[in-house]
Amino acid sequence: MSPAVFIDALQNELQHTQYGQHPPELYDPIRYIMNLGGKRMRPLLTLMATYLFTDDWRKAVRPALGVEVFHNFTLMHDDIMDQAPLRRGQLTVHEKWNGNIAILSGDVMLVNAYQLLLNIESDKLAPALARFSRTAAEVCEGQQMDMNFETRWDVTEAEYIDMIRLKTSVLLGYALELGGLIAGADEETTRHLYEGGMNIGVGFQLKDDLLDVYGDPTKFGKQVGGDIIANKKTFLLIEALQQAKGSVKDELTDWLTRTDFDKGEKVQAVTSIYDQLGIRQLTEARINDYFTRGFANFDQVKADSDRKNVLIQFARQLVERES
Amino acid sequence: MSPAVFIDALQNELQHTQYGQHPPELYDPIRYIMNLGGKRMRPLLTLMATYLFTDDWRKAVRPALGVEVFHNFTLMHDDIMDQAPLRRGQLTVHEKWNGNIAILSGDVMLVNAYQLLLNIESDKLAPALARFSRTAAEVCEGQQMDMNFETRWDVTEAEYIDMIRLKTSVLLGYALELGGLIAGADEETTRHLYEGGMNIGVGFQLKDDLLDVYGDPTKFGKQVGGDIIANKKTFLLIEALQQAKGSVKDELTDWLTRTDFDKGEKVQAVTSIYDQLGIRQLTEARINDYFTRGFANFDQVKADSDRKNVLIQFARQLVERES
Numbered sequence: 001m002s003p004a005v006f007i008d009a010l011q012n013e014l015q016h017t018q019y020g021q022h023p024p025e026l027y028d029p030i031r032y033i034m035n036l037g038g039k040r041m042r043p044l045l046t047l048m049a050t051y052l053f054t055d056d057w058r059k060a061v062r063p064a065l066g067v068e069v070f071h072n073f074t075l076m077h078d079d080i081m082d083q084a085p086l087r088r089g090q091l092t093v094h095e096k097w098n099g100n101i102a103i104l105s106g107d108v109m110l111v112n113a114y115q116l117l118l119n120i121e122s123d124k125l126a127p128a129l130a131r132f133s134r135t136a137a138e139v140c141e142g143q144q145m146d147m148n149f150e151t152r153w154d155v156t157e158a159e160y161i162d163m164i165r166l167k168t169s170v171l172l173g174y175a176l177e178l179g180g181l182i183a184g185a186d187e188e189t190t191r192h193l194y195e196g197g198m199n200i201g202v203g204f205q206l207k208d209d210l211l212d213v214y215g216d217p218t219k220f221g222k223q224v225g226g227d228i229i230a231n232k233k234t235f236l237l238i239e240a241l242q243q244a245k246g247s248v249k250d251e252l253t254d255w256l257t258r259t260d261f262d263k264g265e266k267v268q269a270v271t272s273i274y275d276q277l278g279i280r281q282l283t284e285a286r287i288n289d290y291f292t293r294g295f296a297n298f299d300q301v302k303a304d305s306d307r308k309n310v311l312i313q314f315a316r317q318l319v320e321r322e323s
Numbered sequence: 324m325s326p327a328v329f330i331d332a333l334q335n336e337l338q339h340t341q342y343g344q345h346p347p348e349l350y351d352p353i354r355y356i357m358n359l360g361g362k363r364m365r366p367l368l369t370l371m372a373t374y375l376f377t378d379d380w381r382k383a384v385r386p387a388l389g390v391e392v393f394h395n396f397t398l399m400h401d402d403i404m405d406q407a408p409l410r411r412g413q414l415t416v417h418e419k420w421n422g423n424i425a426i427l428s429g430d431v432m433l434v435n436a437y438q439l440l441l442n443i444e445s446d447k448l449a450p451a452l453a454r455f456s457r458t459a460a461e462v463c464e465g466q467q468m469d470m471n472f473e474t475r476w477d478v479t480e481a482e483y484i485d486m487i488r489l490k491t492s493v494l495l496g497y498a499l500e501l502g503g504l505i506a507g508a509d510e511e512t513t514r515h516l517y518e519g520g521m522n523i524g525v526g527f528q529l530k531d532d533l534l535d536v537y538g539d540p541t542k543f544g545k546q547v548g549g550d551i552i553a554n555k556k557t558f559l560l561i562e563a564l565q566q567a568k569g570s571v572k573d574e575l576t577d578w579l580t581r582t583d584f585d586k587g588e589k590v591q592a593v594t595s596i597y598d599q600l601g602i603r604q605l606t607e608a609r610i611n612d613y614f615t616r617g618f619a620n621f622d623q624v625k626a627d628s629d630r631k632n633v634l635i636q637f638a639r640q641l642v643e644r645e646s
Contacts, residue, residue: 020460026467077430081423100404100470103426104463107400110433111459114452122449126441129452133438137343140431144349147423 001310006047006057010040010068013061019112029093029105030112033072036088041318042175043068048311049179049193052303059121060182063128066116067175070132073109074139076102081147110136120182128181135174142167149233153241160238161202169201189301196297200315203290209234210283211323213271219322225267231256235286236279240270243277291319324633329370329380333363333391336384342435352416352428353435356395359411364641365498366391371634372502372516375626382444383505386451389439390498393455396432397462399425404470433459443505451504458497465490472556476564483561484525492524512624519620523638526613532557533606534646536594542645548590554579558609559602563593566600614642 014034020027043064050060078084079092080102086092094102120128145163149155176197180190211220212227213236227234244252252273255266274280298312337357343350366387373383401407402415403425409415417425443451468486472478499516508516534543535550536559550557567575575596578589597603621635 020464023464023467023471025471026464077426081426101467103400103404104467104470106430107433108460108463110430111456111463114437115456115460118449118453118456122445125449126445129437130441133434133441136434137431137438140427140434141343141346141349144346144424144427147427148346148348 001051001307003044003048003310003314006044006051007040009047009058009061010043010065013065014068017065017116020108025097025101026105026108029076029097029101030109032096033076033087033093034069036090038072038088040068042071042171044314045172045175045197045311046179046182048314049176050183051179052301052307052311053180053183053185053189057183059119060179062116062119063178063182064175066113066119067132067171067178069109069116070113070136071171073106073113074143076106076109078143080106081143124181124184128178131174131177131181135170138166138170142170152233155233155238157235157238157242160233160235164205165198165202168205169198172201172204173197192297192300196294196301196315199290199294199297200318203287203294204318206235206283206287206290207319207321209236210280210287213274214280216322221323225263225271228267228270229263236274236283239279239282240274240277243279244273248273248276324374324630326367326371326633326637329367329374330363332370332381332384333366333388336388337391340388340439343431348420348424349428349431352399352420352424353392353432355419356399356410356416357392359413361395361411363391365394365494367637368495368498368520368634369502369505371637372499373506374502375624375630375634376503376506376508376512380506382442383502385442386440386501386505387498389436389442390455390494390501392432392439393436393459394494396429396436397466399429399432401466403429404466447504447507451501454497454500454504458493461489461493465493475556478556478561480558480561480565483556483558487528488521488525491528492521495524495527496520515620515623519617519624519638522613522617522620523641526610526617527641529558529606529610529613530642530644532559533603533610536597537603539645544646548586548594551590551593552586559597559606562602562605563597563600566602567596571596571599 017034019030019034043061046060046064046067047057050064051057075087076093079087080094080099084092085095090096092102093105097105114129114132117129117132118125142163142165145159146167149160149163173194174197176193177190180193185193209227212222212234213225215224217224223229226232227237231237240252252270255261255270255273258266294315295312298308298315301308340357342353342357366384369383369387369390370380374380398410399416402410403417403422407415408418413419415425416428420428437452437455440452440455441448465486465488468482469490472483472486496517497520499520500513503513503516532550535545535557536548538547540547546552549555550560554560563575575593578584578593578596581589617638618635621631621638624631
């Protein structure tokens with residue numbers, strides 16, 4: 001089975017999903033954000049996990065789309081909170097319409113996510129929704145922690161990992177767990193899938209932080225150094241703040257507190273501090289650690305090896321991405 | 324059975340419900356808004372409807388609280404959208420904390436509502452959640468319509484009734500329907516309960532509009548005439564705008580467009596226009612019509628007459644309220 005079959009099934013369902021019609025201000029933003037594209041990573045993981053244990057993976061398509069709708073709901077609300085002007089190169093919903101519409105459309109999207117998840121067979125519905133609800137609350141917890149970190153300079157590595165685990169990774173873990181649940185896999189198996197998704201997810205987010213500084217500008221989609229310019233509290237900056245001593249610490253603090261600076265110069269200077277402190281190697285080691293743990297979790301999942309390879313190849317692509 | 328037993332059971336559950344702990348900025352606002360009080364009308368309706376058909380009404384307590392949490396979620400988000408400074412005489416969440424926290428806490432509340440509803444027995448879970456989700460989406464549709472009406476002067480009576488039906492009444496209908504569903508009542512019965520709640524709900528909201536103008540100032544909690552001062556598009560104003568002709572129409576339009584006016588004078592003048600047009604009688608007739616239809620729906624519900632009386636007495640109190 002090629003991933004293209006899963007992608008086609010998802011695209012087909014995406015095109016046929018009716019979120020609602022009236023009033024249009026409520027439902028047009030949902031269609032808009034769902035059509036902005038994206039890798040559809042989460043629902044693909046769900047379908048691949050279902051396919052591990054059953055040929056009838058199509059019964060997971062609508063619930064998988066529920067996970068994608070939930071993810072896009074979090075993007076719509078996060079963009080309001082972050083006052084982000086653009087999402088995937090297009091205007092964010094609160095910019096194209098307004099803040100109130102972005103709040104209310106997002107609310108309906110969260111309801112829509114549950115509506116899609118209600119297509120899970122009734123004997124599996126309660127546990128699947130309980131785990132989804134716990135995960136959804138955790139994603140909100142992660143977003144709140146992320147906002148709290150903006151005004152703190154003493155965020156520890158452990159706190160940061162906990163934040164990205166909640167904000168990003170638990171949903172990747174749940175996407176895989178859901179696939180297993182729908183296919184009727186046992187508890188041990190769904191736990192391995194969840195842990196695998198979570199570990200890959202943490203590695204994935206740390207790689208995001210790394211690429212922002214050390215990515216190849218010809219391959220990386222965004223401006224290299226964007227996080228440095230914005231003083232974004234990434235894994236790299238948190239490590240540097242904890243490890244820098246003496247004059248290096250002073251220089252880093254100086255760059256973080258300057259209000260008037262040349263962007264290129266700041267990126268170069270902070271990157272050079274990271275280089276001196278060996279932050280790149282340290283981050284790469286942590287990324288590899290999480291990816292290794294994730295693939296070890298997948299190793300524990302008992303399933304047909306050809307089917308497992310579809311999932312593992314897909315995870316490898318996520319791991320090896322350059323953008 | 325006295326309603327006090329239901330109220331006690333709800334209060335007890337309210338006190339023991341854990342919404343979550345960390346980070347506190349996310350969960351403190353939930354405890355705050357849930358502790359502001361209120362009539363707990365919706366969960367009481369659920370418990371009374373369950374009690375119509377079974378002694379085991381306590382199994383409905385947690386799902387009933389889910390409806391109350393959902394209702395308070397809508398208040399938290401509506402207050403952001405309406406920029407309301409106060410809710411039940413206390414600071415609104417976005418004023419006491421900030422807008423971002425009110426968005427995100429509200430999001431978790433919607434998840435919490437589903438978590439409480441997951442306590443419905445598994446054989447009834449899927450239909451109960453499907454109907455809840457449809458209702459939740461409709462409440463959002465009603466709120467969007469309400470916002471759209473703010474900038475329109477040509478809102479028809481039918482559009483207005485449709486808006487309050489969605490924004491307020493469907494949730495009262497669902498609260499009763501849910502009680503029936505949990506008790507295992509048949510489809511015809513739950514439909515009568517839903518329709519009854521919906522009709523009472525529309526009457527209830529129209530009475531709110533009426534009391535704002537014709538309420539007894541010594542009994543009405545808010546300032547009489549508040550809606551007139553704010554040009555709020557109520558049933559009374561919409562009727563007056565449609566019925567006024569000639570000089571009366573000119574006078575009404577004049578009051579609606581003045582930016583500088585004496586509040587008492589405006590309230591007196593607009594009320595006098597309503598009097599001339601017979602708006603009070605017309606509104607009272609519509610309220611009675613909806614209440615009559617609601618009680619007729621309840622008449623169709625086949626249940627023990629003592630148990631039905633508990634529900635009907637409670638509905639009468641809602642109907643006869645002066646504040």
